Amino acid sequence: MTKSNHFSEQPPETKGNRTMKKSQIRIWFLIPLIIFAAVMVMLYFRLGQPTEIVTNTALERPVPAFELPLLSDTSRIMTNDNLPDEPFLMNIWGSWCPTCVIEHPFLMQLEERGVNLVGVNYKDDIGDALGYLNRGGDPFSMSIQDLSGQFALDLGLTGAPETFVVDGQGIIRQHIVGEINESNWQSRIMPCLMVLNEADKKNVSPDPSQVQEVCK
Amino acid sequence: MNAISLKAHSSKNMSSKSLSAQSIKPANFIIKLASLMLACLLSFILSFSAHAAIDVYDFDSPQQEAQYRGLIEELRCPKCQNQNLAGSDAPIAQDLKQKTYDMIKEGRSDAEIRAYMQERYGDFITYKPPVRPSTWILWFFPPLLLIVLIIGWFWQSKRSQRVARGESAVNVDSAAALSAAEKAELDRLLSRSNSNAKSEAVITSTEDKK
Numbered sequence: 001m002t003k004s005n006h007f008s009e010q011p012p013e014t015k016g017n018r019t020m021k022k023s024q025i026r027i028w029f030l031i032p033l034i035i036f037a038a039v040m041v042m043l044y045f046r047l048g049q050p051t052e053i054v055t056n057t058a059l060e061r062p063v064p065a066f067e068l069p070l071l072s073d074t075s076r077i078m079t080n081d082n083l084p085d086e087p088f089l090m091n092i093w094g095s096w097c098p099t100c101v102i103e104h105p106f107l108m109q110l111e112e113r114g115v116n117l118v119g120v121n122y123k124d125d126i127g128d129a130l131g132y133l134n135r136g137g138d139p140f141s142m143s144i145q146d147l148s149g150q151f152a153l154d155l156g157l158t159g160a161p162e163t164f165v166v167d168g169q170g171i172i173r174q175h176i177v178g179e180i181n182e183s184n185w186q187s188r189i190m191p192c193l194m195v196l197n198e199a200d201k202k203n204v205s206p207d208p209s210q211v212q213e214v215c216k
Numbered sequence: 217m218n219a220i221s222l223k224a225h226s227s228k229n230m231s232s233k234s235l236s237a238q239s240i241k242p243a244n245f246i247i248k249l250a251s252l253m254l255a256c257l258l259s260f261i262l263s264f265s266a267h268a269a270i271d272v273y274d275f276d277s278p279q280q281e282a283q284y285r286g287l288i289e290e291l292r293c294p295k296c297q298n299q300n301l302a303g304s305d306a307p308i309a310q311d312l313k314q315k316t317y318d319m320i321k322e323g324r325s326d327a328e329i330r331a332y333m334q335e336r337y338g339d340f341i342t343y344k345p346p347v348r349p350s351t352w353i354l355w356f357f358p359p360l361l362l363i364v365l366i367i368g369w370f371w372q373s374k375r376s377q378r379v380a381r382g383e384s385a386v387n388v389d390s391a392a393a394l395s396a397a398e399k400a401e402l403d404r405l406l407s408r409s410n411s412n413a414k415s416e417a418v419i420t421s422t423e424d425k426k
Contacts, residue, residue: 055294055338123307149311156336158294158308 057156058164058172063090064154071121071129071143078144083170087196088116089189090164091140091180092152094124095132097160103179104136110185111139115193119143122152122160165192165215168200174215188215273317280320287316287329290344294337 058064063080070076091107093100111117119140121129126145133143146152155164158177165174174192176184192215199206275281285302291312293304301309301316312333319329333341345351394402 053297053340055340057336057338123311149307153311153315153336156294156338159306 052177054175054177055156055158056175058175061172062170063164063166063172064151066144066146066151066154068144068146068151071119071126071145074126074145078142080170082142083118083166084116084141085168086116087165087167087193087200088118088141089180089193090118090120090166092120092122092146092155092157092160092162092164094122094160095128096124097122099179100161101136103161103181104139106179106181106185107139108137116141120151121145122157123147123149163189165189165196167196167206169205171205173206173211191215276321283326284317284320287320287326288313290342291316291330291333292341292343294341300343 063083065080067077067079070078089110107117117140119142121143123146129143129145161179163176163180164172167173173196174189176189180189192211195210195214196206273284275284288301291301293299293301293306293309293312295306295308296304299309301313316329319332330342334346339345345354347355
């Protein structure tokens with residue numbers, strides 16, 4: 001009795017088990033394909049996107065405290081109090097830096113257009129730096145000398161040239177890594193500077209959401 | 217004298233000495249001596265050329281040196297991304313190495329130096345990101361996945377064992393939960409299927425005989 005009972009139960013069960021195993025195997029074979037397709041989709045959407053990671057820790061913070069000599073007269077020590085009260089661009093440059101040389105004529109143009117530029121001469125020989133300004137012209141309302149690179153480190157600099165847009169209250173609002181030229185001036189820097197200028201004229205701090213939008 | 221290069225060349229001297237000491241025989245003693253001197257000379261030249269290529273830092277203790285090496289391995293160069301400070305020669309990497317060195321000389325801890333760098337360059341600066349809610353997925357997803365996979369594999373193998381032994385959990389449970397009327401119905405069906413099975417068995421056996 002028990003023997004025949006067992007006999008009758010066994011065949012349908014093993015049969016069901018086998019079909020389940022077959023469909024399971026089919027799914028296991030599909031998994032690599034699905035993963036592959038997902039990776040392809042992900043890579044496709046990353047195509048042409050910038051791969052450089054820009055660190056923007058200086059943003060929305062005041063210009064770091066500094067006590068550095070003036071480049072044109074190193075006996076005079078400049079501090080944060082000597083920075084302009086209106087929005088300005090702070091450009092970190094060095095005569096040794098090839099991109100700075102390329103950028104320089106555009107900085108001269110900006111000065112002609114009435115943009116206030118403050119230079120930070122970054123880890124440079126003072127003779128080379130003054131020679132560079134004599135040859136190419138001096139677009140800066142003042143240049144401070146950062147011989148050790150400590151001030152640049154506090155700014156979170158990754159190299160020269162870099163430019164920071166600072167508002168009337170001395171808070172950094174935009175950080176441009178690399179050269180500035182007509183195209184990023186038109187698309188990024190000028191809109192930001194205009195918002196900051198407007199806020200400065202009304203003597204209020206700029207609207208954070210607006211800054212977020214134009215100065216990103 | 218720089219601690220790094222001193223260590224390197226003293227170990228070279230030791231190894232060349234011990235090598236030649238093993239196999240000194242009177243006949244070729246002079247040759248051995250000459251090769252030993254040559255090896256010494258070579259290691260001197262090598263250590264000096266290495267000396268010129270790397271940054272030279274003086275440390276007060278081996279602990280400080282180890283701390284410095286650990287940090288420049290861990291910290292990332294902000295300019296030449298995907299390189300650490302140890303592997304980078306970019307000006308900013310040199311500055312950061314110098315800063316790391318200065319802070320170690322001041323007796324600052326690893327945590328203080330990391331905090332200093334992170335304040336300026338963000339989480340990006342270190343290859344070992346801090347543990348916080350936004351980085352939980354980074355830290356805890358891989359081990360969690362591993363645990364889930366192990367549990368799943370365990371469960372699966374246990375189930376297949378049970379199936380192989382022929383005892384199905386579903387049958388046992390449903391049999392226990394049957395009411396008296398259902399039991400009677402089940403008995404009736406089973407006895408019928410048994411008789412069917414018997415007749416089937418008879419048929420197959422007759423087929424086998426053919």
